[in-house]
Amino acid sequence: MKNFYCKKMMFTFTILMGFLFIMWGMNPSIGEAQKKPVKIGFLGPLSTPGEVAVGKRVSWGSELGIQYVNEVMKGVIDGRPVELVPQDDAGTPADGIAGYRKLVQKDGVVAVMGQVHSSVCIALANLSKEMGVPVFSTAAGSDKITETGSPMIFSIMALLSDRSKAFIDFAKTMGWKRVAVMGEDTDFGTGYEKWVKKYGADEGIEVKSIIFPRTASDLTPALLTIKASKPDLVINAGAGHPCYLLVNQAFDIGLFPQTPMLAVYDWPVLPEFWNASGNKGKYILYTGFYKPGMKVTPSAEWMIPAYKKLHNEDPTYFALNAFGQILVIAQALNLAKSDDPKALQRALISGAFQDWNGPVKFEESPGAHWHQVSAPILILQQTEAKQAVVESKLVWPLKFGGDGKIVRP
């Protein structure tokens, strides 16, 4: 009896396995094999010490970019879907290099985008020469990134030198004579120190600078030194929690908001900043590259409401930039008619593309403008705590509608 049941079970098992085998054989038809997804790597800071608040939004923008390519553009290279492979670089070069190698060698991505930290992106720019897969800077602005001249590096981001020039032009417009820079000890912070000093000297503006350790928890002595120099403007060149600490501790010693403070990117529009600083952040100036209401392309008109619906906030410039970079990669894949990274690279330098706010063309210009496209630089002000980005006051440049006036307490 026992033997009978055993045989019956074996028979059932064999039939079941046979059925599964037939189903497996039927599923991936030749047509569908051609629709194998094209993988794009997202490599950005999703954990500390990286700038998580920016990394998170870049990731959100990228996801919407993938959705747009699949739903609106109907895929790439004759209808193949695109897929995002996310990887955390924690804002450190070591994790960035390991993440890039994993994305290229294990996941087989055709391009890597989402870079936020300059120090990581410089490391990847050099590595990409050897690995042969394009890397996009989404939010990293150090001049050293594109100065590598790597054939695989592409940047759609304002350079630190261009932003520093804008800060000095802004100070000149305001009639200020003394500017202070507080920069963290990374390529990002030291880059600002170098360029603001250079352009300040050119324009006869005195620049006092301090580089502080990114891991510092007490910046009071450095801020007291800055306060003693009586600056007309303090440039806050930190990323992540150091820039929030700078605001809070400058407020505590009576430096800010009496003396205006300028953030070097748009972190004052993030809820994370207001959670960390509360009312102390009121009156902060920030560098923006986009203001809601600006004229954008139809793809961005699709993205902005979708982003708001999903995340209950206006998209930041970096989220839009990530979205735009996915679109650029998708258009370049169509132009290349191949998912080979080298063919993609050739298409990127030969073609012209549309991202979220206009045409993009990567020129092989000398120096930092190698494969680099920049957005206009704006200076805005948060005149209220937790102010929505759409309500930020445009201060400068005058040609884009800024009134050249800042609100003070």
Next chain:
Amino acid sequence: MDLNLFSQFLIAGVIMGVLYCLMSLGITFIYSIMKVINWAMGEFFMIGSFIQYLLLIHVIGIRYWYIGVVISAFFTFLLGVLFQRALISPMFRGIIGERTEYATIVTISMAIFLRNIAYVIGGPYIYTPPDYAPSTRIGTLPISGNRFVGIVGALILLGLFYYFLKRTWMGKAFQGVAQNRTGIQTAGIDVLRFDMGAMGIGTALAAAAGALLAPIFLIHPLCGTIPTVRGFEIIVIAGLGSIWGVIVAGLCLGVVESLGSAFINPSFVDIYGFGFLILVLLIKPFGIFGKEERIA
């Protein structure tokens, strides 16, 4: 530099020094009793900050922040006791041979584990409780109400801790364990129970520091790193196991960092502390209050 500015640097240094004392008190106490360095102290500091944040935002409200400090300390006391009982205690029961190595591995593993738990629960984001008090002034220096509360809280905790050690039977027993673990057992004291208490009190002190200083240093999974680094700098300068040494070393470290920033360059603030540490060790190799030990 004018006198006004100099006094501001000096006051800022003293304030930071007092806060450093609070951060490193727990590490010293645990070491002096158990002769074990708890590398996870920064994570107990972080846990204290997180508990305080959750209590203030979701349970008791900002008005009762001081109750939050007590609850954070109490909860972390229990966690510390559990940690000691489960992971540290076996090495004192004759099971483990290489105690120092074992303690180092266990406490570092615990630090990584707790940090990752914080990532899982709170994500990699930055949190800050609202201000405990409005801005004020100490002498010539305008400071935040949070720093003022931090100093007052640190002084109260230091005072209570001193009273506990010097004026209570239990405190005297702890001192006995710290002085001679074998000798005190001949007087009928169960040192393993005192180890458990020391771990609980030490971690509770770290959590109270975390809760008090949460609005100043911001809360995130890595916020315990600086207190750990500064704490170990201080106990090496002070001499391992010296409570008075911690107070002197903490104040010295705060002032050295602040004046170094004022007179040399604020960019190298971390180097001044380590420079001071090397100088102290060159003059007094066992720290300011440390004593040479004879090993049988």
